[in-house]
Amino acid sequence: MMLQSLALTLLCSAVLVLQGCSAWQVNQAAASLAVAGPQATLDRLQTLVPADRDLAQYRLNTGVLKLYLGDWQGSRQDLNEAKSILQFAQAVSVTENLAALTANETLRTYNGTPTDQVLVHVMLALGYLLEGDLDGARVEMLQANVTMQQLAKEDSTAGQLASARFMAGLIYELNGERDDALISYRRCYSILRDRGEPIPQALQTSLLNLTRRQGFQQEYQQFSQQFGREAQLPAADEGEWFLVYLDGVVSSKTETRISVFDAEVDTMVSVVMPHYRNSTYLPRELTLAGEVQRQRSNILENLEVRAREDLEAERAKILAAATVRAVAKYKMVQEAQSKNDFSGILMNIATVVSEQADVRSWNMLPASIQVARITTSLQGPVQVLEKGQALPPLAEFSRRGRAVVLASSLTDQVYVWPALPEPPESGETHAAQ
Amino acid sequence: MKHWILLCAALFLAACATSVERVAPDSTIDLSGAWNDTDSRLVAEEMIQDALSRPWIGEFAGRTGKRPVVIVGTVRNLSHEHINVKTFVADMERALINSGRVDFVASRDDRGEVRDERMDQDLNAREDTRNAAGQELGADFMMQGQINTIIDVEGKEQVRYYQVDLTLISMADNRKVWLGQKKIKKYVKNAKLRY
Numbered sequence: 298m299m300l301q302s303l304a305l306t307l308l309c310s311a312v313l314v315l316q317g318c319s320a321w322q323v324n325q326a327a328a329s330l331a332v333a334g335p336q337a338t339l340d341r342l343q344t345l346v347p348a349d350r351d352l353a354q355y356r357l358n359t360g361v362l363k364l365y366l367g368d369w370q371g372s373r374q375d376l377n378e379a380k381s382i383l384q385f386a387q388a389v390s391v392t393e394n395l396a397a398l399t400a401n402e403t404l405r406t407y408n409g410t411p412t413d414q415v416l417v418h419v420m421l422a423l424g425y426l427l428e429g430d431l432d433g434a435r436v437e438m439l440q441a442n443v444t445m446q447q448l449a450k451e452d453s454t455a456g457q458l459a460s461a462r463f464m465a466g467l468i469y470e471l472n473g474e475r476d477d478a479l480i481s482y483r484r485c486y487s488i489l490r491d492r493g494e495p496i497p498q499a500l501q502t503s504l505l506n507l508t509r510r511q512g513f514q515q516e517y518q519q520f521s522q523q524f525g526r527e528a529q530l531p532a533a534d535e536g537e538w539f540l541v542y543l544d545g546v547v548s549s550k551t552e553t554r555i556s557v558f559d560a561e562v563d564t565m566v567s568v569v570m571p572h573y574r575n576s577t578y579l580p581r582e583l584t585l586a587g588e589v590q591r592q593r594s595n596i597l598e599n600l601e602v603r604a605r606e607d608l609e610a611e612r613a614k615i616l617a618a619a620t621v622r623a624v625a626k627y628k629m630v631q632e633a634q635s636k637n638d639f640s641g642i643l644m645n646i647a648t649v650v651s652e653q654a655d656v657r658s659w660n661m662l663p664a665s666i667q668v669a670r671i672t673t674s675l676q677g678p679v680q681v682l683e684k685g686q687a688l689p690p691l692a693e694f695s696r697r698g699r700a701v702v703l704a705s706s707l708t709d710q711v712y713v714w715p716a717l718p719e720p721p722e723s724g725e726t727h728a729a730q
Numbered sequence: 731m732k733h734w735i736l737l738c739a740a741l742f743l744a745a746c747a748t749s750v751e752r753v754a755p756d757s758t759i760d761l762s763g764a765w766n767d768t769d770s771r772l773v774a775e776e777m778i779q780d781a782l783s784r785p786w787i788g789e790f791a792g793r794t795g796k797r798p799v800v801i802v803g804t805v806r807n808l809s810h811e812h813i814n815v816k817t818f819v820a821d822m823e824r825a826l827i828n829s830g831r832v833d834f835v836a837s838r839d840d841r842g843e844v845r846d847e848r849m850d851q852d853l854n855a856r857e858d859t860r861n862a863a864g865q866e867l868g869a870d871f872m873m874q875g876q877i878n879t880i881i882d883v884e885g886k887e888q889v890r891y892y893q894v895d896l897t898l899i900s901m902a903d904n905r906k907v908w909l910g911q912k913k914i915k916k917y918v919k920n921a922k923l924r925y
Contacts, residue, residue, distance in 0.1 A: 385924075388920065388921045388923055389922060389923050390924050391923060391924075432806060432807050433812060436809065436810060436811060436812050439809070439879075440811075446883055447885070
């Protein structure tokens, strides 16, 4: 009787967990994001009521969708809320651990992968920058630096993002802090080199220009030799354009069932693990074209790879916890079956239903972050070719002779810092508000 | 037994309820270790006290025979936190005005609204109550500054070091007549466990 009650309780809990779990709904919305677009996906998400434990994932997703749509304040509000939850959830919860060990991993508060914890600062910084708050963007990059320090390990680059280092360099450079900018670009280069990933042309230009400007001759020569080109320092009548392009949508996790031998019960137990399918992401580039110079964006951060690396780093821990849980559930079923057939069946159903992999992730991020950097005449217009967008000369709107363009493959809109003087009569170019 | 369960349930629910307690505005409550209202107020008051006790005031008054007119310019936030610099500037303005030792003029943003109102008065106010344009008090000194931080972090522990630098610059000749500095150091330990 006691076992029957326990099984019923477990079954009810499992059903409640399944009903309350918004992760699957979020994953479905993420899967259709590339086709439906950010506005329709945001509308769809806003009909959901996430459980408290899923709130961080929910806000990360609504925040990045609002960023794609140019709603800087809304994006900032959501991402800041998510950031607070991620920081709070770094402390280990006694009750959530207990629940995760007895039912499943989705009962923990979503606390983000190392990539999430750093990238939230990058997305916030982009929002602050495009809203015209350069100091606000700078604050986020300083915070990203602290987060990366906390996540740093000698034997791993987990949580060390080239995109965060590049953005920090860019923001320092826009602020006129060339020393700090060079340090950030160097760190960006080190991360990419350690991972064996190609160095984007924009980063090459940044390193060459700053080592040349700051008088680091030996380092400049090394970079120049390695990249096979010279610095492109803008002349007095020239300025610079930076492009940050968010391409595609990162994969969502799925479940996979694997069998593990457990010596304690001397049998194979079946466990459910989160899993990424092989990536089918085909990067698309965006071209920033001035009158003389043009550059196609290059991948700075491949988030498809980062997501899989983060999961792989956690795999052993997740598998160990899932095995302990599976063995405990197996014993409960065995015990129930030995007493009463009906209890055994009920307990079996309950344990199977309650076993779920944690497939939550920040799955509305782009698949890759790409960058480009060109020098143009202050009087010359610039085009974002694949979007068919013409942007006015720097002299018309940028006192500093520099501009940053943010574009996403999910919308035709292009956002520019500093704010453009007035929107053009045709096209969909939007000044940062 | 049932009574005990009910009592425990009641206590548990009571613990979950939102509670509000009114506290004095100048009381010190540190929750996260981040820059807060107490830091803003104390730094502003102490730095302005320091500025007012230095010789530049006496020298200016001796030379011109009037109280110096001060304006607060930009205070940049170069720290690791999103600090509302406006409250800090407001605290400084309050401390300066209340000292009674300097005259204080409106900032660039505030002046725009006042000038609009003055233009409106020209059109709509009775002649004997109008305030003429071109009679504004020009500032003799501008106060500028920045808030910087250095964060040292190891696991769940952080040392937060704040440094606020203020500079008073003579509008006549760009001389820096006062440099103020205030430092705050906080040791923050974040929780390792939660309920």
